[in-house]
């Protein structure tokens with residue numbers, strides 16, 4: 001099954017680095033800021049199903065930000081990334097959450113990702129967790145540099161997707177059975 005994930009957040013928080021770490025297991029300390037969205041693919045197996053990720057890594061610079069909604073619209077899941085060394089990136093979560101409300105389907109699953117935990121942090125895990133909770137999001141911490149937590153965040157969203165599909169199928173089966181019974185009466 002396909003899973004479209006869009007990554008948003010301020011410039012320099014590590015969106016491209018996270019996508020690259022997950023998709024290729026590589027890290028580039030000289031990673032350049034992107035001006036257009038980059039696309040990454042990777043498949044993983046969860047619950048006997050292959051989840052094929054289609055990852056849109058958006059450009060965080062103010063100048064290119066107007067493009068982000070285009071990639072949010074069809075997303076089933078969104079990662080809002082912050083940089084735990086820069087508290088202002090946490091303050092901007094409200095902005096990104098508004099963008100999601102404006103542009104995404106109601107069913108979208110949103111995770112907050114605190115990246116760069118290998119560095120001296122200025123945002124505590126608890127501070128970020130409180131903001132995530134306020135907006136109804138799960139919170140994960142990562143280091144794209146070390147690879148810490150990256151696979152688990154993507155694994156969790158893949159599990160969410162596989163569960164969604166199972167629930168949907170079960171509901172449909174139950175609905176179909178109700179319909180059949182109705183027909184027999």
Ligand SMILES: Nc1nc2c(ncn2[C@@H]2O[C@H](COP(=O)(O)OP(=O)(O)OP(=O)(O)O)[C@@H](O)[C@H]2O)c(=O)[nH]1
Pocket residue numbers: 009010011012013014015016017018028029030031032033034035058059060061115116117118119142143144145146
């Ligand atoms: N120490 C450390 N540096 C990181 C980490 N993730 C990214 N970086 C560095 O932070 C800088 C910005 O990373 P990018 O991945 O380009 O950030 P971005 O969010 O894609 O930025 P835009 O494309 O401008 O939106 C680069 O120099 C990366 O090498 C991390 O986990 N730890």
Ligand SMILES: [Mg+2]
Pocket residue numbers: 015016017032033034057058059060
């Ligand atoms: Mg980038």
